[in-house]
Amino acid sequence: MKGIITVLGKDHVGIIGNICIYLAQSDVNILDISQTIVGGYLNMMMIVDLSTTQKSFTVLTDELEEVGKKSGVVIKIQHEDIFHSMHRI
């Protein structure tokens, strides 16, 4: 199962670092990262592989939310199927 992580907020040093450390500790492998910074605001998307983690989706959601709060950004993780359903026939 894959998850899509989105990060939105004011850019500063270490946001992606913090997320990557958390993901590594949770045994979540990163498959793809892309990001843009417009007007000082970071907009990032990650595709991650959730098949190796022991944590439940709900736990990951809560903990990533916490990681985001500490960095002053909003982090969301969603099951990839919602995007597949909406944009692929």
Next chain:
Amino acid sequence: MITRSEVHETNKMIEDSNLDVRTITMGINLMDCAHEDIDKFNEKVYQKITNCAKDLVKVGDELARQFGVPVVHKRISVTPIAIAAAGCKADSYVSIAHTLDKAAKAVGVNFIGGFSALVQKGCTKSDEILIRSIPQALQETDVVCASVNIGTSRNGLNMDAVKKMGEVIKQTAQLTKEQDCLGCAKLVVFCNAVEDNPFMAGAFHGVGEKDCVINVGVSGPGVVKKALEEVHNADFETLCETIKRTAFKITRVGQLIAQEAAKRLNVPFGIIDLSLAPTPLIGDSIAEIFQEMGLEEAGAPGTTAALAILNDNVKKGGVMASSYVGGLSGAFIPVSEDHGMIVAAEKGALTLEKLEAMTCVCSVGLDMIAVPGDTSAATISGIIADEAAIGMINNKTTAVRLIPVIGKKVGETVEFGGLLGYAPIMPVNTYHCERFINRGGRIPAPIHSFKN
């Protein structure tokens, strides 16, 4: 591979345009609870509902977190009580309404529908008991919704029931006048009621359905409005195409949630109902879509055409996105639940007569309309008859959810709170129709019902 713009588009729909899964409604058959002792019947009903729906709220919340799309309501519909309780030796079904209320609260859902009777051709003894029990049942319970189907295109209209329902609506208003006649907001009178509608207050679990089934209602007037902003001055072809594409995307989300919910609850998937159901929030309004299409206010000349375009293209987009589209699927036009409609009604741009015309092309009918408290039962019956006639002749569902607000007159407003919103009291034509309503009997089935 999913692209960033696709992720962005989906999340913008959710965060900025109020895209949500409006309801996961579990339909539960209660026919196997039949018992001649009403206390035993109540016991079996409580057991069955709390057993079938024990995980409904939990699964709904889990799905919302996992896919990042709000699942606003978790609800239950049951077999029309007039059918399920027909074997009971009782002269009131109020205790059953209490059981439904208790069971719904025990599993944490916010509405339970099915305190209903289907009387399009005539009333059984049980139907009569149910209809008689409605005012007290709605007064004494919080989350129970009642509906009565008084006509179909196949059978014509039961005018005795139309007359009776005018009186029942007035009694319900009277009994709940302390709460601004809130009871009437939980009571719908239908023509051509559908058996798999997940939306309240008119949901019930039809007799042709499985024992337990999951129906999902998706919404998103805000998403359609946002999409139309992109094609501000384009021609009608582009307008229709944009609505269709948007409806497709919204329905796909519903389909995903419905299938997942069905799998996790181990209950078969029934249908997706794609209905643009507004809420009182700004940016979640059907009237705003009309304005975006080019009308100054809802109710202006052109509104019926605009609604017809919206309703038809929502269906066209929806049917391709899901294997089973059902329920009411289209656009709802409740007045009190849509801030743009409220403003239009307050300004006098939107009248009851225009709303009636709009119901010829919307997916339901006269919905959440507050009228003066001194409106007579016969006048309400007259409005029901008009609305039902539109449904019967045009082969569509029509409904009436009117609230005669006791003690209030035109120009005043009534506040229901929450999703039910608030509404100005709208003027009603005061010419009488008593002699017409008092004729009694049935209006025969229309000519085009003879299809065999």
